[in-house]
Amino acid sequence: DADVTQTPRNRITKTGKRIMLECSQTKGHDRMYWYRQDPGLGLQLIYYSFDVKDINKGEISDGYSVSRQAQAKFSLSLESAIPNQTALYFCATSDPRQGITDTQYFGPGTRLTVL
């Protein structure tokens, strides 16, 4: 089984709809992240969480919200989806205790299309 799973893997929705993307991990990591990836652009950080009670905005948090329901679960919500939120969304996890750096491990992604 994959260490980091994301659901759904693909989603098509309409402008104005509320959407939730979910991420679960079995790696036992405290830190979790949400990124979006657009064609030709690097990964951009939306939100990150260092533990259940600690949530921080990333570079592009406008239009998004998150919920850390448990150590292993981190959800991303689009309150009112708009077409320019069409992108690939990735969840990642890390554990800074495992080395000098804080290596992030990524899930398989969710392809979101907003019509």
Add this chain to the structure above:
Amino acid sequence: EDQVTQSPEALRLQEGESSSLNCSYTVSGLRGLFWYRQDPGKGPEFLFTLYSAGEEKEKERLKATLTKKESFLHITAPKPEDSATYLCAVQETSGSRLTFGEGTQLTVNP
């Protein structure tokens, strides 16, 4: 502000034709430089972390090197299965956030 620039944007090689990908970076203090491989429609897969100038790491046909301003990913005698987008990212000493480059799309033809 941290910056990462990767070149070339795309690279097409024949099987067995060795080459290098470049990652230039600007960061106030480097905690680590990361290389990831990403296949189409999939999540980035961790390859290497480099910590200090002069360091090298190898994995099969890939070797990553690091200087104070850039990193190279050398691909020796590539095979078609090495075709992917290779992403570079830096992490500052002060935190865990990663700043990614836009990637190099590598295609290896048989």
